[in-house]
Amino acid sequence: xxxxxxxxxxxxxxxxxxxxxxxxxxxxxxxxxxxxxxxxxxxxxxxxxxxxxxxxxxxxxxxxxxxxxxxxxxxxxxxxxxxxxxxxxxxxxxxxxxxxxxxxxxxxxxxxxxxxxxxxxxxxxxxxxxxxxxxxxxxxxxxxxxxxxxxxxxxxxxxxxxxxxxxxxxxxxxxxxxxxxxxxxxxxxxxxxxxxxxxxxxxxxxxxxxxxxxxxxxxxxxxxxxxxxxxxxxxxxxxxxxxxxxxxxxxxxxxxxxxxxxxxxxxxxxxxxxxxxxxxxxxxxxxxxxxxxxxxxxxxxxxxxxxxxxxxxxxxxxxxxxxxxxxxxxxxxxxxxxxxxxxxxxxxxxxxxxxxxxxxxxxxxxxxxxxxxxxxxxxxxxxxxxxxxxxxxxxxxxxxxxxxxxxxxxxxxxxxxxxxxxxxxxxxxxxxxxxxxxxxxxxxxxxxxxxxxxxxxxxxxxxxxxxxxxxxxxxxxxxxxxxxxxxxxxxxxxxxxxxxxxxxxxxxxxxxxxxxxxxxxxxxxxxxxxxxxxxxxxx
Amino acid sequence: xxxxxxxxxxxxxxxxxxxxxxxxxxxxxxxxxxxxxxxxxxxxxxxxxxxxxxxxxxxxxxxxxxxxxxxxxxxxxxxxxxxxx
Numbered sequence: 001x002x003x004x005x006x007x008x009x010x011x012x013x014x015x016x017x018x019x020x021x022x023x024x025x026x027x028x029x030x031x032x033x034x035x036x037x038x039x040x041x042x043x044x045x046x047x048x049x050x051x052x053x054x055x056x057x058x059x060x061x062x063x064x065x066x067x068x069x070x071x072x073x074x075x076x077x078x079x080x081x082x083x084x085x086x087x088x089x090x091x092x093x094x095x096x097x098x099x100x101x102x103x104x105x106x107x108x109x110x111x112x113x114x115x116x117x118x119x120x121x122x123x124x125x126x127x128x129x130x131x132x133x134x135x136x137x138x139x140x141x142x143x144x145x146x147x148x149x150x151x152x153x154x155x156x157x158x159x160x161x162x163x164x165x166x167x168x169x170x171x172x173x174x175x176x177x178x179x180x181x182x183x184x185x186x187x188x189x190x191x192x193x194x195x196x197x198x199x200x201x202x203x204x205x206x207x208x209x210x211x212x213x214x215x216x217x218x219x220x221x222x223x224x225x226x227x228x229x230x231x232x233x234x235x236x237x238x239x240x241x242x243x244x245x246x247x248x249x250x251x252x253x254x255x256x257x258x259x260x261x262x263x264x265x266x267x268x269x270x271x272x273x274x275x276x277x278x279x280x281x282x283x284x285x286x287x288x289x290x291x292x293x294x295x296x297x298x299x300x301x302x303x304x305x306x307x308x309x310x311x312x313x314x315x316x317x318x319x320x321x322x323x324x325x326x327x328x329x330x331x332x333x334x335x336x337x338x339x340x341x342x343x344x345x346x347x348x349x350x351x352x353x354x355x356x357x358x359x360x361x362x363x364x365x366x367x368x369x370x371x372x373x374x375x376x377x378x379x380x381x382x383x384x385x386x387x388x389x390x391x392x393x394x395x396x397x398x399x400x401x402x403x404x405x406x407x408x409x410x411x412x413x414x415x416x417x418x419x420x421x422x423x424x425x426x427x428x429x430x431x432x433x434x435x436x437x438x439x440x441x442x443x444x445x446x447x448x449x450x451x452x453x454x455x456x457x458x459x460x461x462x463x464x465x466x467x468x469x470x471x472x473x474x475x476x477x478x479x480x481x482x483x484x485x486x487x488x489x490x491x492x493x494x495x496x497x498x499x500x501x502x503x504x505x506x507x508x509x510x511x512x513x514x515x516x517x518x519x520x521x522x523x524x525x526x527x528x529x530x531x532x533x534x535x536x537x538x539x
Numbered sequence: 540x541x542x543x544x545x546x547x548x549x550x551x552x553x554x555x556x557x558x559x560x561x562x563x564x565x566x567x568x569x570x571x572x573x574x575x576x577x578x579x580x581x582x583x584x585x586x587x588x589x590x591x592x593x594x595x596x597x598x599x600x601x602x603x604x605x606x607x608x609x610x611x612x613x614x615x616x617x618x619x620x621x622x623x624x
Binding site for chain 1: 548549550551554555556559562563582584585586587588590591593595
């Protein structure tokens with residue numbers, strides 16, 4: 001047995017025969033031609049054929065993988081038609097009287113060289129796209145169509161690197177895993193592997209020896225290892241690992257796309273909590289129905305000055321666009337207490353958990369607050385955004401917030417900047433808010449219960465104080481009654497009510513929450529499908 | 540001739556996707572559309588040229604539009620920048 005190491009970009013286990021994929025080396029001859037116009041016509045015909053192939057690949061990718069990845073081929077189509085590329089080729093055929101294959105090859109190399117010389121990894125990666133197009137054109141012109149070699153059974157593919165068009169040419173059910181010597185976590189191969197749900201290792205220290213063809217291999221996408229000709233023990237261990245993973249996936253896959261509804265027909269919105277833009281991938285992967293808590297603090301932490309409106313807008317817009325119309329609830333700045341940033345210059349406090357934090361800062365420093373609101377409202381034009389405000393204790397606060405929101409909307413309208421319909425809600429995380437929940441519900445569209453703080457304030461137990469862990473009981477009847485009252489008050493006044501704290505994912509309480517009439521649960525994306533299962537099994 | 544300036548806001552700069560969309564937008568008009576980043580110039584109807592400018596976030600572009608339909612083109616392209624970049 002031999003074990004080599006790579007970097008895993010998608011977890012999972014694959015066991016099967018190895019297959020070394022080598023590009024058929026394209027030999028491009030330079031030939032003198034007599035009739036440049038005829039040669040240009042030949043190139044134009046090849047270009048049209050290539051465009052047709054790319055359109056098909058785009059369709060196949062759209063079907064097998066996803067819309068975002070299909071855009072690679074749209075970019076290829078545009079590069080194929082690029083005037084610099086086209087004129088470079090036709091110019092060379094005309095002036096140098098050379099064959100079309102050679103003109104494509106040289107022009108392609110020149111274009112790729114421009115990208116390779118750029119000081120930007122992303123742009124350097126685009127050279128591969130141009131090479132991909134050149135090879136396609138040359139293959140059509142010379143009649144040596146590149147195609148994935150016929151693979152009789154599913155295999156683990158070993159390659160130097162794979163162009164996107166190569167990756168999607170393989171029959172999807174014939175690939176167990178992809179292992180490449182080059183590539184990165186952001187290469188097309190990695191992205192496609194993730195979309196196709198197959199283990200994938202990049203920068204793997206493998207040999208591309210055709211003698212490996214047909215030998216057994218095991219790819220462990222959890223550790224990044226590939227075992228070649230595994231011994232019995234390794235094989236047995238990996239088979240077990242694979243089986244467990246498959247069972248888990250199967251269960252969860254069977255729940256993807258299904259509605260979150262109880263047996264008696266009560267629909268619960270199952271949303272996700274996220275703390276950064278990157279988390280959206282996991283939200284989509286786990287089939288969350290929206291984002292129930294987008295913590296905006298990360299925009300403010302770990303820096304020396306306030307984030308600008310543009311910075312915030314870009315992040316909100318990206319998240320909202322990626323969610324493609326599904327609801328995104330953004331919680332405004334919840335800084336203070338255990339989350340501090342020096343440039344806020346918050347005076348030292350005896351008891352920061354009950355101090356100057358969250359909405360208290362926002363209502364004092366309205367410019368900071370308005371910057372955030374403007375950014376969210378501008379981004380709301382790209383999908384469905386809602387806003388919720390943390391640490392509310394009074395109706396007066398809510399009225400002040402609504403006043404500021406109206407100012408922001410009026411300014412945007414005046415400046416002709418579009419924004420969407422934005423629901424406004426508040427976090428219920430203080431006993432005060434629970435006691436006046438009826439009054440608050442009349443002011444807002446929704447409540448989201450922050451159970452972590454609500455538990456801390458209800459039980460008067462500091463959650464940072466580990467010596468009190470033995471009496472910190474989030475299942476305390478007092479906390480549960482707080483939740484019940486909040487839901488009842490919301491419903492009486494036509495607002496909906498969700499939970500976004502840790503308790504939302506506590507499956508021992510799911511039934512109880514359902515009985516209380518909860519409308520939404522927002523949990524870490526990884527719990528989504530398990531929780532959906534739980535809800536679907538409940539009465 | 541029309542001209543406007545725009546500072547790129549997109550985190551990734553003028554990368555493949557918006558570059559592609561920009562080329563499509565510019566191609567709708569007869570006018571010549573030129574991008575100038577100070578360091579490099581490019582014809583906005585040519586995707587390789589646009590991409591190889593390597594425009595990053597924060598770069599100020601001067602966009603000039605010259606031709607018979609320059610008024611409509613300038614308005615559409617300026618809107619395109621605001622919405623996509």
